[in-house]
Amino acid sequence: MGHIETLPGGWSVEYHYAMGPTGVKFFTALKEEAKITAPKCPKCGLVMLPPRSFCERCFVEADQWVEVGAEGTIQSFTIVPVKFESLPDPPYAVAYVLLDGAGTAMVNFVKNLDLTDIREAARKLAIGNRVRVVFEKERKGTIQDFHYELI
Amino acid sequence: MRQRSAIVGVGQTPYRSHQNFTIPELSQQAAFQALEMAGMTMDDIDAIVYSMGPSQFLGVNEPDKWCVDAIGGRHKSFMRIHTGGATGASAAQAGFYHVASGLFNTVLVVGADKVRECKDSQQVLNTIWDPFYERQFGLTTITMAAFQAVRHMYLYGTTEEQMALVAVRSWENALSNPVAHLKGKISVDDVMKSLYYCWPIKKYDTCPSSAGGAAVVIASEEIVRKSGRKPAWIRGCSEFANTVFLGDQMGGMAQVDFADSDILAMAAAEAYRQAGIREPAREIRVAEMYAPFTLCELPMVEALGFCRKGGSGRLNEEGFFNRDGRVAVNPSGGTLCTNAIAVAALARICDGCCRSWVWRRRGCRSRMTAMPCARARGDRSSFTPS
Numbered sequence: 001m002g003h004i005e006t007l008p009g010g011w012s013v014e015y016h017y018a019m020g021p022t023g024v025k026f027f028t029a030l031k032e033e034a035k036i037t038a039p040k041c042p043k044c045g046l047v048m049l050p051p052r053s054f055c056e057r058c059f060v061e062a063d064q065w066v067e068v069g070a071e072g073t074i075q076s077f078t079i080v081p082v083k084f085e086s087l088p089d090p091p092y093a094v095a096y097v098l099l100d101g102a103g104t105a106m107v108n109f110v111k112n113l114d115l116t117d118i119r120e121a122a123r124k125l126a127i128g129n130r131v132r133v134v135f136e137k138e139r140k141g142t143i144q145d146f147h148y149e150l151i
Numbered sequence: 152m153r154q155r156s157a158i159v160g161v162g163q164t165p166y167r168s169h170q171n172f173t174i175p176e177l178s179q180q181a182a183f184q185a186l187e188m189a190g191m192t193m194d195d196i197d198a199i200v201y202s203m204g205p206s207q208f209l210g211v212n213e214p215d216k217w218c219v220d221a222i223g224g225r226h227k228s229f230m231r232i233h234t235g236g237a238t239g240a241s242a243a244q245a246g247f248y249h250v251a252s253g254l255f256n257t258v259l260v261v262g263a264d265k266v267r268e269c270k271d272s273q274q275v276l277n278t279i280w281d282p283f284y285e286r287q288f289g290l291t292t293i294t295m296a297a298f299q300a301v302r303h304m305y306l307y308g309t310t311e312e313q314m315a316l317v318a319v320r321s322w323e324n325a326l327s328n329p330v331a332h333l334k335g336k337i338s339v340d341d342v343m344k345s346l347y348y349c350w351p352i353k354k355y356d357t358c359p360s361s362a363g364g365a366a367v368v369i370a371s372e373e374i375v376r377k378s379g380r381k382p383a384w385i386r387g388c389s390e391f392a393n394t395v396f397l398g399d400q401m402g403g404m405a406q407v408d409f410a411d412s413d414i415l416a417m418a419a420a421e422a423y424r425q426a427g428i429r430e431p432a433r434e435i436r437v438a439e440m441y442a443p444f445t446l447c448e449l450p451m452v453e454a455l456g457f458c459r460k461g462g463s464g465r466l467n468e469e470g471f472f473n474r475d476g477r478v479a480v481n482p483s484g485g486t487l488c489t490n491a492i493a494v495a496a497l498a499r500i501c502d503g504c505c506r507s508w509v510w511r512r513r514g515c516r517s518r519m520t521a522m523p524c525a526r527a528r529g530d531r532s533s534f535t536p537s
Contacts, residue, residue: 005171009210017282027283046404050284050396057406075401076409078297079350080289085271087289094288096298098402105398107288122350127305143284 022053025065031141036133038102040064049099049106069100070133071151077110077125079118091115097131097148109147124150153253155372157382160189161501166332166363166489168267174214175221177263181364181494182222185259189368190378193223196368197255201231202242202262204493207275209268222261235279236292236441237390238262239365239497246369247385256371263364264493272360272492281395293357296444297349298397302410303450304351307461311351315342316467317445318355318487324474325484328502332361332489342445351446358443358490365494365501381511383504387425389418412447412454419455431456437479437506439499443486452480482506 019027022039029037039062040047041055047066048055055062077095080088093113096105110131115121131148139145162184164170164177172180178201186192199222201215211217215231218224228249232242239262246260266272273291280286303309316339325334337355345354375382393407393414394400400409407413419431428434438455442448449463457478458466466472472480481487483502486495 011207011210015282019283023283049398050281056394073402075398075403076298076301078294078301078352079347080294081347081350084277084289084291085274087274087277087291092289094290094294096398096401098398103404104396105401105403107285107290107398109288118347118350127301142287144287 020053022051026051027141027143027145030135030145031139034135034139034145035067036070036099036146037065037067040066046103047101049102049104066101068102072097072099072102072105072131072133072148074125074127074129074131075105076127077122079115079121079125081115081118091118093121093125095125095131095148099133108143110149111147112149152251154251155384156247156250156369157372157375157384158367158500158504159370159375159378159380159382160185160187160191160366160368161504162186162188162364162366163330163498163501164263164363164365165330166361166491168332168360168362170265170362174209174211174263174265175218177265177362177364178218178261178366179221179364181263181366182259182261185261185366185368188380189370190380191257191368195257196223196227196259197257198228198246198249198259199224199230200242200246200249200258200260201229202239202260202365202494202497203231204233204235204238204264205275207269207278208264208266208272208492218263222259228255236443236492237496238492239494240441240500241390241496243367243369243497243500244388244390246367247388250369250371251385253371256374258369259366260369260497261364261366262494262497263362264491264495265362266360266490266492267362291349292443293349293352295397296356296446297352298401299409299450300351300444300446302401302408303446303461306408306410307464309446309449309461309464311343311353312339313464313467314351314356314445314449315339317442317448318342320467320473321445321481321484321487324482325488328483328488330363330489331484332359332363334484334488352444356445358487361489361491361495363489363491363494365491365497367497367500367504381508383507387422387428389421389425391418391421410450411460412450415451416454416456423456432458432477435478436510437482437503439481439483439485439503439506441486441496441499442481443490443495445487448480448485448487452478479506 043058093110234241246258325331342355
């Protein structure tokens with residue numbers, strides 16, 4: 001008699017996520033004009049990235065859009081040297097960056113950084129260090145149309 | 152509150168990487184244990200709260216339906232609670248509300264998980280992040296812990312070695328916990344030399360993916376008095392949610408700092424108010440908390456008022472949080488040694504109650520409070536002094 005203990009199985013479901021008008025506006029400016037734009041709350045002045053249609057503090061529509069700076073300051077980061085299923089191939093570095101003019105930080109890859117020595121790379125990515133936004137030449141209208149690089 | 156309520160029975164299966172039982176079977180094993188301790192049978196239970204996190208770990212959708220019969224839910228009030236890592240605490244909170252409201256006199260809170268039956272739990276956890284702006288960057292719960300660690304290190308000078316000490320203490324504590332998944336004597340050096348998963352989080356800074364079940368029985372004061380069983384009274388319970396965007400919690404116009412567990416501090420303040428606790432570090436002897444990574448524990452003990460912000464790393468070195476220290480933190484080994492996600496926070500409540508009962512049996516006279524708490528994505532926090 002065979003030794004029966006487990007049954008293999010899996011889920012595979014595809015989605016098409018609607019971005020909403022705010023997302024469409026953000027990604028259109030990113031793709032067409034290579035600009036990072038963000039909605040600003042008319043009441044408290046909070047410039048929100050990732051963009052949101054309403055100020056989540058004042059509950060008023062955030063319909064004034066501003067362009068934020070192409071540089072910013074690292075607020076936190078990590079470096080991933082191991083492979084996780086279906087996630088990007090290691091090593092990769094990601095950082096939350098407060099872009100100049102924004103009120104909240106946004107995450108993206110930090111590229112063009114040698115990650116061979118993880119401790120050394122971590123020192124370079126320290127909180128407070130400056131990065132610039134680098135736009136891809138061929139943009140598809142996704143958040144990966146840009147990344148950060150250390151200045 | 153219509154009536155006082157107490158936990159009168161707890162149950163946990165042993166936890167390990169794999170279990171050759173189904174989820175209904177594991178749930179039932181935990182339920183039977185809790186009922187036995189409470190001196191009850193399924194017939195004595197008015198309502199059931201099923202503690203179940205993301206279905207994708209199991210690959211069975213709506214697993215609560217799968218378990219209705221096994222845990223005595225047929226033809227009874229039955230609901231599933233799911234709040235991510237906080238699930239088990241939220242389920243107990245729902246059970247507490249069931250009884251405190253006066254709607255029910257006996258509630259069984261039960262659940263089980265087998266996180267490792269899916270190939271990679273982090274593949275599932277990555278889908279917590281929104282698909283447009285964050286998910287594409289390989290974010291996981293490990294990177295989330297790393298982002299917090301980096302800020303805690305930056306603001307307070309916390310070191311990787313101080314984080315490592317949390318693992319050393321937790322693993323040693325787990326040696327006396329018969330159901331703990333990981334346990335043993337490890338050194339700071341072992342932790343420091345272990346593989347980086349997401350800098351500065353290393354293998355030993357990280358919880359395991361565990362399989363197992365947990366349950367508690369919550370009863371009204373009337374039932375407790377009749378049963379003659381030793382109760383763990385629920386004296387306070389509170390939880391708050393926070394923004395899902397981590398970037399809203401660092402620099403700029405942030406209202407709280409992601410380095411800290413300020414939302415837990417808010418929940419704690421409310422629960423302390425309910426319980427009449429004024430000086431947590433003097434009045435609370437043990438804290439069981441949902442800290443799946445070493446670093447998470449440090450801002451949490453600060454948020455719970457055991458020390459000032461940034462002070463936990465040093466106190467941890469001095470043994471303040473050891474079993475024989477001022478406040479025993481995770482004397483069970485905690486979530487760092489055992490993480491069956493759907494019931495990890497419920498396990499904290501089981502372990503907190505057991506610790507409280509053991510001390511009472513030893514005749515300790517001082518006022519003792521065991522306090523489980525939980526925390527998950529979005530900094531949702533809940534806890535229940537008992």
